[in-house]
Amino acid sequence: MKQLALFGGPRTVPEGMVKAWPPLTQADRNAVMKVFDSNVLHGTSAPNALKLQQEWADFLGVKYCLVTNSGTSALHMAIACLGIGPGDEVIVPAFTYWSSAAAVLHHNAIPVFVDIDPKSFCIDPKRIEAKITPRTKGIMPVHIHGMPCDMGPIMRIAKKHSLLVVGDACQAHGAKYKGKPVGTIEHTTGFSTNRSKNLSSGEGGLFVTDVERYYEAAKLLREFGETVLKDQDREYNAYGMGWMYRSHEFVNAFCRAQLKRLPRYNAKRREFAEYLTEQLADIPGVKGPYTPPGREPVYFTYVVEFRPKEVGVDMTPEQFKLAAQKALSAEGVPMGQWQRMPVPAQSVFQSMEGYGKGCPWTCRHYGRRIEYRGEDYPETVKFIAAHSYLRGVYPPNTMALMKRYVAGFRKVMERAKDLEGVRD
Ligand SMILES: Cc1ncc(COP(=O)(O)O)c(C=O)c1O
Secondary structure, eight states, X not given: OOOXXXXXXXXXXXXXXXXXXXXXXXXXHHHHHHHHHHTOOBOTTSHHXXXXXXXXXXXXTOXXXXXXXXXXXXXXXXXXXXXXXXXXXXXXXXXXXXXXXXXXXXXXXXXXXEOBOTXXXXXXXXXXXXXXXXXXXXXXXXXXXXXXXOHHHHHHHXXXXXXXXEEEOTTOXXXXXXXXXXTSSSSEEEEEOOTTSSSOOSSOEEEEESOHHHHHHHHHHHBTTOOOOTTXXXXXXXXXXXXXXXXXXXXXXXXXXXXXXXXHHHHHHHHHHHHHHHXXXXXXXXXXXXXXXXXXXXXXXXXXXXXXXXXXXXXXXXXXXXXXXHHHHHHTOOEEOOOOXXXXXXXXXHHXXXXXXXXXTTOTTTOOOOXXXXXXXXXXXXXXXXXXXXXXXXXXXXXXXXXXXXHHHXXXXXXXXXXXXXXX
């Protein structure tokens, strides 16, 4: 058996074989250059902004869409347009990118965290009701890793307690729950189109809803609190608080070009992920992600669990993962860590200095003391310890690369005992 590349053996995946996301084509270049030549570079009524909104609404099957300059701004609009604000609580999963919770704080509301389901890694609906208080106004399911949350129970809980549901679908463009795309089930939803996302425009976001009054409120928030209407004189009157969340026409045009290929790209991600999961099931020491029935994930990221006991290695899952990650990366199988701690364990929730002077937690409209402790979310802690992310599971990469990845996993796991000496 060949020695591990970490100890001087040959690499499994040749240098330069893993290609970056997103695939860029002449169609993308043409789309951006057309904007350049048109000299219409911005504006909420600019042609690419309007067309992208229509195309994304049609893709999902929702009535209204607004393009924004980030996923975070789309999420902030999705919270704020519902009337959620000072003194209100919103339930957010403890495992997510912290922007989900930041969007709640941005409107002076308070994130209340709930642990994840250990199989799907999405918010666990069974734990939500225990966190509902008279202040709770909303639930934010985050379709993490491109996996749709268990929306049936979440919407039932929301209805029972008269709560609003704000989807964070920043990682889940085209993912479906029981045949319905995420973003069509929630009251409002935000998507990110930043560089890494399944639908990528470099930076950007998309807000969607089926409810006209939420759409109208979000429109005001997106552009300074003003009403800016196509082909009409601008009033220059702010009707209320607003932000500058407009997007650039280069980005809008680029996003439209990428959107045309989203179904094809998502299908490739699924093909690669399903192949990997099937292959990893036969390799002791590692395991691919589980898909609950009725859910169609889009594999924004491919998650691998490390299981030292299966290969008789005397290390904790975290120690084993870190050592295996090094060995796999040396083989050319690029593995990495994403979140390092539950969101409530992050410094901002420890210091509770959002806007300074303790706001929004000390806001007189809130009047409740809340404490954030990472250890209160044991499934999140366990998930973070035992899992890492395999990069490159998307086009323009090919099945040939996925086969090399599998060979790399097999080689490292067959020599897992050698990893016992690899510690930080
Ligand atoms: C789950 C989640 N929510 C929110 C965001 C924020 O999106 P953006 O970076 O476009 O603001 C991201 C992406 O970074 C994300 O992964």
